[in-house]
Amino acid sequence: MKRFPVRALALVLLAAGGLHAQSLAVDTLAPQMPRPPKWVVKPAPLALFDPHNTIQAGAERLLGGRHSVQGEFGYGWQGINLYPDLRDDYDRFEVWRGRAEWRRYSGRYRSHRKPHFATVPLGRYIAVEVFYKQISTLQNTAVGRECVDGTCAFFERGTFPISRTVWGSHFKIGRQFVMTMPGDNRWVLDFYMGLGFRSVNSPRISGTPEEVVRDISLPLNLWDTGERGLRLSGTLGLKVGYIL
Numbered sequence: 001m002k003r004f005p006v007r008a009l010a011l012v013l014l015a016a017g018g019l020h021a022q023s024l025a026v027d028t029l030a031p032q033m034p035r036p037p038k039w040v041v042k043p044a045p046l047a048l049f050d051p052h053n054t055i056q057a058g059a060e061r062l063l064g065g066r067h068s069v070q071g072e073f074g075y076g077w078q079g080i081n082l083y084p085d086l087r088d089d090y091d092r093f094e095v096w097r098g099r100a101e102w103r104r105y106s107g108r109y110r111s112h113r114k115p116h117f118a119t120v121p122l123g124r125y126i127a128v129e130v131f132y133k134q135i136s137t138l139q140n141t142a143v144g145r146e147c148v149d150g151t152c153a154f155f156e157r158g159t160f161p162i163s164r165t166v167w168g169s170h171f172k173i174g175r176q177f178v179m180t181m182p183g184d185n186r187w188v189l190d191f192y193m194g195l196g197f198r199s200v201n202s203p204r205i206s207g208t209p210e211e212v213v214r215d216i217s218l219p220l221n222l223w224d225t226g227e228r229g230l231r232l233s234g235t236l237g238l239k240v241g242y243i244l
Contacts, residue, residue, distance in 0.1 A: 038062050040121050042190065042241040047074055051083055052095045052135060060241070066107055066120055072099040091138040091159070101172075103127035121243065122188065127172040129194075136163040143205055160205045168198030170235045190239040198233040
């Protein structure tokens, strides 16, 4: 009679473990791939609608365990810009972008109110990224010549190549999940948000560092005030990917 409570307790624990295991479904790719996935190719079509728009794409490389690294590159020029002020008011307007990211997946997520074991590259993740951006154009402006301690002998007026650079870093949280499509579930959506900082450099003319630039009105993004320095930065995005 004394052994009955022990057996009953053991049965209750086994039943609870079985229910927990049943509540965590294994999330696999359909159809089954002949080998574990290694890459996720990610075009970034929303980059075309940025004021400094680019044709942009990236690729995520899956590493061992729950880790991956991701790289992204974009290039834009005057002819593809959707905004008349930037397309018509500047000459040889170009934009370069680059991002590098490390991420770690949690190994699970919830779908339709049910928890799942997530197979990398699916599920929730945290990430750290660094990024770089450069805007270049030709602009008619004045440049100081023969300058000493900020005082210039004369100013030359003309059309000069001007550039501005931005770099920074974000800590991000996100989730990558399957887009259910007939016959092929390798398409994924990657949603993320993050917070960090960015450093904006002053516009400069290509040439010797003694040159002093005047009357620059280089086009800026909404987060720019026109002044150089370190500032708070946020990121929010959605990408489409295809698992290889």
